[in-house]
Amino acid sequence: MPLIRIFAALVICSLAFSQSLMAKEIVIKFSHVTTEKTPKGKAAKYLQELVAQRLKGKVRIDVYPNSQLYNDKEVLKALLLNDVQMAAPSLSKFGKFTKKWGLFDLPFLFKDDNAVACFTNGPKGQALLNAANNKGLQGLGYWLNGMKQLSANKPLIVPDDAKGEKFRIMSSDVLEAQFKAVNANPQKMSFSEVYNALSTGVIDGQENTWSNIRTKKFFEVQSDFTESNHGVLEYILVTSTEFWNSLPKDIQTELAAIIKEATLKETQWALEAAQADKEFIIASGRTKIHTLTNDQAALWATAMKPVWKQFEGNVGKDNIDAVIQCGQ
Ligand code: SIN
Numbered sequence: 367m368p369l370i371r372i373f374a375a376l377v378i379c380s381l382a383f384s385q386s387l388m389a390k391e392i393v394i395k396f397s398h399v400t401t402e403k404t405p406k407g408k409a410a411k412y413l414q415e416l417v418a419q420r421l422k423g424k425v426r427i428d429v430y431p432n433s434q435l436y437n438d439k440e441v442l443k444a445l446l447l448n449d450v451q452m453a454a455p456s457l458s459k460f461g462k463f464t465k466k467w468g469l470f471d472l473p474f475l476f477k478d479d480n481a482v483a484c485f486t487n488g489p490k491g492q493a494l495l496n497a498a499n500n501k502g503l504q505g506l507g508y509w510l511n512g513m514k515q516l517s518a519n520k521p522l523i524v525p526d527d528a529k530g531e532k533f534r535i536m537s538s539d540v541l542e543a544q545f546k547a548v549n550a551n552p553q554k555m556s557f558s559e560v561y562n563a564l565s566t567g568v569i570d571g572q573e574n575t576w577s578n579i580r581t582k583k584f585f586e587v588q589s590d591f592t593e594s595n596h597g598v599l600e601y602i603l604v605t606s607t608e609f610w611n612s613l614p615k616d617i618q619t620e621l622a623a624i625i626k627e628a629t630l631k632e633t634q635w636a637l638e639a640a641q642a643d644k645e646f647i648i649a650s651g652r653t654k655i656h657t658l659t660n661d662q663a664a665l666w667a668t669a670m671k672p673v674w675k676q677f678e679g680n681v682g683k684d685n686i687d688a689v690i691q692c693g694q
Pocket residue numbers: 399400454455456511536556557574578
C-alpha cells in the first residue's frame with residue numbers, strides 16, 4: 367500500500383477515534399430556579415467547575431439558573447424524561463413523588479440551621495435521600511437555604527394578623543395546612559411568579575429565606591417582614607435513578623465525592639447569605655423588619671404545631687423524633 371494511503375487511513379482512524387471519545391462525554395444539564403448569586407446558584411457553578419477539573423473530557427455540567435429552562439414543577443418531569451439530569455428543588459415540591467419529604471415543611475420542627483445539618487447528616491436523613499427511588503428519583507445530597515421569614519403589607523406580630531391574608535406557598539400540602547392553621551389563605555404558586563403576584567396584589571404575603579427575599583427583590587414589594595424563623599427551606603440535589611445507575615461506576619464514585627465537596631461549600635454560602643442578605647434588606651430601608659418577643663413567637667408555634675400530628679403518618683413519627691433529638 368502506498369505510503370500516502372496508509373497515512374490517509376491513519377488520519378481517518380484517529381479522527382474517528384477522537385470523535386468517539388468526544389461522543390462519550392456525559393453532559394449533565396443542571397436546571398434550577400434561583401439566581402446565580404444565591405447559595406444554590408453558586409454551588410451549581412462550583413459543581414460545574416469541580417467536574418470540569420476532575421472529570422475533564424468524561425463529564426460536563428451545563429447550568430441553567432433562574433427558571434431559564436424549567437420551573438420547579440416542570441423540571442421534575444424533565445428529569446424523568448432525561449431532558450435534564452440534575453436539579454435542586456426545595457423539598458417542599460415533591461409531594462407527588464413522596465410524602466416523606468413533607469417533614470422539612472413542618473412548622474417549628476427544625477430549631478435552626480444546626481438542627482437541619484444534624485438531621486440531614488444523620489442516619490434518618492441519609493435514608494430519606496432514597497425516599498423517591500420508587501418514583502424514579504435519586505437524592506444525591508441536601509443543600510441548605512435557611513430559615514424562612516414571613517411577610518405581608520401589614521405587620522404580622524400575632525397569628526391573628528395573618529387571618530384572611532393570601533400567602534403564596536410552594537406546592538406543599540404541609541405548607542397549605544400551616545397557613546390554614548392561622549386562618550390565612552394559602553395559594554400554591556411557582557417561584558418565578560411571586561414577585562409579580564406580590565406587586566400586583568394577587569397575593570398579600572409570602573414566606574421565604576433572606577437570600578430569596580433579597581435576590582428576588584420581594585423586600586421591595588412588601589411593607590413588613592417578621593423574623594419568624596418558623597420553618598426551613600432545604601433543597602435536595604436530585605437526579606433520575608435511571609441516569610444515575612447508567613453512569614460507569616468510577617464516574618459515579620468521583621461525582622459523588624465532588625457533590626460532597628460542593629455540598630459543604632453550599633452550606634457555608636447559605637449561612638453567610640442568611641446574615642448578609644438580612645443586613646442588606648435592613649440597610650435598604652425599603653421595608654420594616656419585626657422581631658418577635660418570646661411570647662409572640664410561642665403564639666405562632668402553638669397555632670401551627672398541630673400540623674405535625676396531621677402529617678405524622680406521611681412523614682414518619684420516627685423522623686419527627688429524630689429531628690427533635692437534634693434540638694428543640
Ligand atoms: C428556591 O429557592 O429554589 C425556590 C423556593 C421557592 O419556591 O420559594
